[in-house]
Amino acid sequence: MDPIRIAVVGVGKIARDQHLPAIAGNRAFGLAATVSPHDPGVEGVPHFASLDALLAGGPAVDAVALCTPPQVRYDLASSALARGVHVFLEKPPGATLAEVAALHSQADKVGATLFAAWHSRFAAGVAPARAWLAERRIDKVEITWREDVRVWHPGQAWIWEPGGLGVFDPGINALSIATRILPRPIFLQAGTLEIPANRAAPIAADLQFRDTAGAPVHMDLDWRQTGPQSWDIVIETDAGTLKLSSGGAVLTLPSGTSHDEDHEYPGLYARFATLIRTGQSDVDIDPLRLVADAFLRATRVSVEPFED
Incomplete structure (x- = not known):
C-alpha cells in the first residue's frame, strides 16, 4: 500500500x-x-x-x-x-x-x-484509567495543571490573544483526558478566570464542574508555576484512589503504579492513518466545549500585567 x-x-x-x-x-x-x-x-x-x-x-x-x-x-x-x-x-x-x-x-x-487530535488521550495511562473507572462510582475529581508559561510558550503572543485560550492551551489537555476517562459527562457550575491587565486570555483559572450524577470535579490551572510542574488528575472512587500524573504518562491505582514511554504523537498518527484508510472522521469537541463554557460562565478577575 x-x-x-x-x-x-x-x-x-x-x-x-x-x-x-x-x-x-x-x-x-x-x-x-x-x-x-x-x-x-x-x-x-x-x-x-x-x-x-x-x-x-x-x-x-x-x-x-x-x-x-x-x-x-x-x-x-x-x-x-x-x-x-x-x-x-x-x-x-x-x-x-x-x-x-x-x-x-x-x-x-x-x-x-x-x-x-487530542494528544494527551494517547498518554500511556489514559486507556487503562478509562477501563478501571468504567465500573467504579466516582466520588470526587481533582485536576491540577500548573506549569511555567515562560518555559513552554516563550514569546508566543498569539496564545494570549482571543482564540489563543491562554492557560487553557495546556488546560484543555487535562479536559481531553477527563472527558475520555470519566464514565459520565461533566459540566461547569462556577469558576474564576484570572486575566492579566495587558492580555486578553487568562493566566490562571479555578473551575467547579460536576458530573451528571453529582460528583464534584475541581480544576486548578495556573501558568505561573515555577520549579516542578504539575499535570495531575486524582479521582476518588468507591474502590480507592486513581491518580494520573505527568500528563497521563504515570497511572497509580490501589494495586500499584505503572509508567510507559511517551507514545502520544505516534499514537495520533496511527489513529489518523486508520481513519483515512477506513474513510472515517474523528471530531470530538467536548474538551473545547468545556473551555467555551468557562469563558461563558466563569467570573473574570483582572490581575497584574504579565510580560514574557
Whole structure:
C-alpha cells in the first residue's frame, strides 16, 4: 500500500518536536512537503510559504497536518478539504466551536477525513484509567495543571490573544483526558478566570464542574508555576484512589503504579492513518466545549500585567 503523502503546515516547536518525528516513524506516511512563511522547512523536502501555493503548484498531497495557531486554522482546513485532502487538526481544533462544526460538515460532504487530535488521550495511562473507572462510582475529581508559561510558550503572543485560550492551551489537555476517562459527562457550575491587565486570555483559572450524577470535579490551572510542574488528575472512587500524573504518562491505582514511554504523537498518527484508510472522521469537541463554557460562565478577575 502506498504511503499517505502528508504535508506539515506550520513548522514551529510542536511540529519539529512531535509531528515530524512521528511521521518519520510511521511507514503509513511519507512527508511530501512543509509549509511556513517563516521557517525554512526540512532539508530535502519541498517547502512552500503558503498552503495555497502548495495546493496550486506543489507535489500532490493526500493529507495535511495543521500545526498553526488555532485562529488561522479554519481557512487552511477548508481549503484542503475543498480539494479532498484529509486534515489533521492539532489541539485545540479551532478558535470556535462553530468553525469546527462547519469543517466536520464539509469533510462529510466531500468524503475526506477530519481528525481533531487530542494528544494527551494517547498518554500511556489514559486507556487503562478509562477501563478501571468504567465500573467504579466516582466520588470526587481533582485536576491540577500548573506549569511555567515562560518555559513552554516563550514569546508566543498569539496564545494570549482571543482564540489563543491562554492557560487553557495546556488546560484543555487535562479536559481531553477527563472527558475520555470519566464514565459520565461533566459540566461547569462556577469558576474564576484570572486575566492579566495587558492580555486578553487568562493566566490562571479555578473551575467547579460536576458530573451528571453529582460528583464534584475541581480544576486548578495556573501558568505561573515555577520549579516542578504539575499535570495531575486524582479521582476518588468507591474502590480507592486513581491518580494520573505527568500528563497521563504515570497511572497509580490501589494495586500499584505503572509508567510507559511517551507514545502520544505516534499514537495520533496511527489513529489518523486508520481513519483515512477506513474513510472515517474523528471530531470530538467536548474538551473545547468545556473551555467555551468557562469563558461563558466563569467570573473574570483582572490581575497584574504579565510580560514574557
